[in-house]
Amino acid sequence: MKSTTAAPHREEIKPPVTEIGVIGWIRANLFNGWFNSLLTLAVLYLLWLIVPGTVKWAFIDSVWLTGSEECRATDGACWSVISANIRFILFGFYPHDLQWRPLLAMGLLVALLFYSRERSRWNKMLAWSWLVGLFVMGLLLKGGLFGLTAVESANWGGLPLTLLLSVFGLTAAYPVGVVLALGRQSEMPVIKSFCVVYIELIRGVPLISLLFMSSVVFPLFLPEGVTVNKILRAQVAIILFTAAYIAEVVRGGLQGIDRGQYEAAESLGLNYFQTMRLIILPQALKIVIPPSVSILISAFKDTSLVVIIALYDLLKTTQTTLSDPKWMGYSAEAYIFVALIYFICCFAMSNYSRKLEKELDTDR
Amino acid sequence: MQAETISDTHPIIEIEEMHKWFGDFHVLKNINLTVHRGERIVICGPSGSGKSTLIRCINRLEEHQRGRIVVDGIELTKDLKNIEKVRTEVGMVFQHFNLFPHLTVLENLTLGPIWVRKTPKREAEETARYFLEKVRISEQALKYPGQLSGGQQQRVAIARSLCMKPNVMLFDEPTSALDPEMVKEVLDVMISLAREGMTMIVVSHEMGFAKSVAHRVMFMDDGEIIEENEPEAFFTNPQNDRTKLFLSQIL
Ligand SMILES: Nc1ncnc2c1ncn2[C@@H]1O[C@H](COP(=O)(O)OP(=O)(O)OP(=O)(O)O)[C@@H](O)[C@H]1O
Ligand SMILES: [Mg+2]
Numbered sequence: 001m002k003s004t005t006a007a008p009h010r011e012e013i014k015p016p017v018t019e020i021g022v023i024g025w026i027r028a029n030l031f032n033g034w035f036n037s038l039l040t041l042a043v044l045y046l047l048w049l050i051v052p053g054t055v056k057w058a059f060i061d062s063v064w065l066t067g068s069e070e071c072r073a074t075d076g077a078c079w080s081v082i083s084a085n086i087r088f089i090l091f092g093f094y095p096h097d098l099q100w101r102p103l104l105a106m107g108l109l110v111a112l113l114f115y116s117r118e119r120s121r122w123n124k125m126l127a128w129s130w131l132v133g134l135f136v137m138g139l140l141l142k143g144g145l146f147g148l149t150a151v152e153s154a155n156w157g158g159l160p161l162t163l164l165l166s167v168f169g170l171t172a173a174y175p176v177g178v179v180l181a182l183g184r185q186s187e188m189p190v191i192k193s194f195c196v197v198y199i200e201l202i203r204g205v206p207l208i209s210l211l212f213m214s215s216v217v218f219p220l221f222l223p224e225g226v227t228v229n230k231i232l233r234a235q236v237a238i239i240l241f242t243a244a245y246i247a248e249v250v251r252g253g254l255q256g257i258d259r260g261q262y263e264a265a266e267s268l269g270l271n272y273f274q275t276m277r278l279i280i281l282p283q284a285l286k287i288v289i290p291p292s293v294s295i296l297i298s299a300f301k302d303t304s305l306v307v308i309i310a311l312y313d314l315l316k317t318t319q320t321t322l323s324d325p326k327w328m329g330y331s332a333e334a335y336i337f338v339a340l341i342y343f344i345c346c347f348a349m350s351n352y353s354r355k356l357e358k359e360l361d362t363d364r
Numbered sequence: 365m366q367a368e369t370i371s372d373t374h375p376i377i378e379i380e381e382m383h384k385w386f387g388d389f390h391v392l393k394n395i396n397l398t399v400h401r402g403e404r405i406v407i408c409g410p411s412g413s414g415k416s417t418l419i420r421c422i423n424r425l426e427e428h429q430r431g432r433i434v435v436d437g438i439e440l441t442k443d444l445k446n447i448e449k450v451r452t453e454v455g456m457v458f459q460h461f462n463l464f465p466h467l468t469v470l471e472n473l474t475l476g477p478i479w480v481r482k483t484p485k486r487e488a489e490e491t492a493r494y495f496l497e498k499v500r501i502s503e504q505a506l507k508y509p510g511q512l513s514g515g516q517q518q519r520v521a522i523a524r525s526l527c528m529k530p531n532v533m534l535f536d537e538p539t540s541a542l543d544p545e546m547v548k549e550v551l552d553v554m555i556s557l558a559r560e561g562m563t564m565i566v567v568s569h570e571m572g573f574a575k576s577v578a579h580r581v582m583f584m585d586d587g588e589i590i591e592e593n594e595p596e597a598f599f600t601n602p603q604n605d606r607t608k609l610f611l612s613q614i615l
Contacts, residue, residue: 263425264462264521268476268528269452271444278475282466360466 068326081330082337085321089334092157092312098149102160105137109163117352119359153231157312159341161231165303165313166345169238170296176239177246178285182276184251195247202244207302210237215309234306242299249291253284286360293353297346314338376401376532376563377422382431384417391417392428393587399532404564406574406595409584410610415567418584419534422565423454436531452480455525455533459541461517463509469496469520470505476528488527495523499553515546519553526557533557535566569614571599583607 030040061076064083071078082089091099112133116126141160144150156164183195202210214233222228257280265275285292307316318338322331377399384392391414399405407415420426421433424440424447433440435450464472473492477483483491496502499519501512509517518538525533535554539547551573558564558577568574574581575595582592583604591604602608 258462260458260460260462261464264456264458264464267423267425267451267454267456268524269448269480270476271448274479278479279464283464286466 077333078330079333081327081333089317089321090158092317093155101140105140106160108133108137153229158317159314162303162314165235166300168235172239173242174246176243178250180247181250199244199247202241207241207305210241211309245295249288253288256287257284289353289357293350297349376436378434380432382428384428391587402561402563403579404558404577405580406578407567407582407584408569413584414587415584416536419536419565419567423451423456452528453531455530457521457525457535457538459537461521463517463521465509468506468508473524473527491527495526499523514542515549518550522553532563537567
């Protein structure tokens with residue numbers, strides 16, 4: 001490296017000691033001014049009130065792998081409510097001795113997701129692996145082939161159901177949303193008005209009402225004898241709902257693209273689909289990564305609303321456990337556990353989106 | 365350069381009695397223009413006179429409402445296939461470069477050949493490197509447009525058009541968004557392109573450029589082509605008062 005300073009042997013001047021290191025940091029950030037000092041002291045006092053008690057409750061006085069009698073005897077947290085009911089919380093009414101199957105399916109899903117996180121691995125092979133993987137997961141859950149005992153989808157529940165609804169829901173909703181956003185920008189009035197009406201209609205009703213409609217109203221329109229699986233109906237409702245929100249976010253991204261980009265693409269002779277796929281969408285979708293992820297995260301959490309149509313997702317199995325007289329009253333522990341699972345998933349999503357954003361940043 | 369020999373060959377662009385409106389606003393009025401293969405035309409005129417709109421009509425970035433535009437034997441109508449075909453034959457360079465910021469320089473150059481001309485990737489990259497060499501920025505092939513200076517970006521944009529092997533190149537004020545010290549590097553590329561006989565229509569107020577490469581210079585005002593002539597005569601002896609006024613302002 002070339003030095004641009006005039007004096008080559010000038011001594012390096014170090015910053016004054018008080019501005020670096022721990023003390024410097026504390027001074028600069030916590031005690032700069034009487035108001036901030038007061039605030040810091042107040043917060044410290046609050047922490048002092050809360051933290052020791054919480055630690056005592058959660059770790060010192062707590063019981064972990066016991067029956068419910070021991071729980072009654074202690075003042076601390078009863079984590080046993082989870083360990084004793086873990087299989088029901090995670091798998092619901094799935095036959096007890098077949099629960100390795102949903103476990104394996106989830107393992108496969110996580111492995112595939114984990115492997116797919118590097119963009120450099122996105123190729124045809126991976127797409128095929130996903131297809132095969134999804135087929136295997138479905139087979140594991142449903143059974144009925146290759147000597148696997150068939151399991152009614154009415155018995156599916158817990159975490160696999162939550163993951164099923166959200167992974168499929170989100171991956172299907174995204175492309176649908178993109179198509180809706182493009183449709184809304186279309187110059188063809190029929191397509192445009194269909195998309196506008198659809199988006200506004202769906203955004204105008206709560207997800208709960210869509211779920212109700214899918215489970216109560218929709219079957220009324222089917223010819224007699226035809227039934228559509230309840231999970232599938234909920235799944236479609238989630239997809240349709242999320243897609244409308246995705247569409248609006250993507251539309252925002254599309255509006256952020258300079259007209260010159262369209263013109264440059266068109267003047268090369270690219271057709272509409274090529275222009276969109278190669279030039280416009282890659283840029284527009286990049287802009288909307290943060291709001292898209294917000295939508296995906298909230299959609300993921302919203303899958304818990306399927307309880308109202310009596311599907312046993314993770315939250316519902318937890319509730320059911322807590323309604324057992326033996327374990328009644330330990331809802332704090334159980335819900336903390338469920339919250340933790342949700343948090344891990346959501347945090348992974350938002351972390352990943354940040355990584356993706358950084359990788360796609362080609363502006364400098 | 366001799367304009368005489370060129371006008372013998374058959375025309376590559378023919379515009380006849382063409383009109384265009386933006387809503388009620390009559391932007392282009394009765395435009396008649398014939399461009400022969402290898403001919404180079406510079407269009408100048410005050411802001412808002414319709415220069416950009418005129419050349420954008422030639423590759424149908426704007427639609428005309430009356431008259432005919434025929435490019436390389438293909439008439440521009442609503443037919444999308446024809447429009448796409450014309451666009452592959454006509455290269456366009458914009459004032460603000462309009463490079464694709466999410467693609468590397470090389471990818472910017474190979475996109476058109478690969479997707480429109482269905483050239484194999486290897487071959488498209490070879491062509492791309494050849495043209496990058498030509499505009500003298502081969503060392504930037506793997507950078508992103510955002511990492512280049514304005515002059516470099518505009519040269520990449522020219523190379524991007526050339527990779528499609530166009531028969532005609534349209535330039536819409538290619539140097540007016542550039543810092544003064546970068547204007548020359550872009551003009552040099554355009555001049556060497558002219559030397560090779562490329563058919564060019566250039567909207568520009570660079571009079572030096574016009575004098576050295578143009579066969580004809582045209583003056584547009586208020587949506588009409590008011591005057592056209594060989595560069596020498598155009599600059600030294602303008603006929604129309606509005607041309608005189610305009611030239612006195614920019615020279
Ligand atoms: N999309 C549009 N809709 C409506 N009016 C337009 C549109 N594009 C251009 N105009 C108008 O048409 C006229 C001609 O525009 P044009 O861009 O062709 O001018 P120009 O000669 O290229 O000017 P400049 O030197 O400023 O680039 C201007 O008055 C402009 O306001
Ligand atoms: Mg212009």
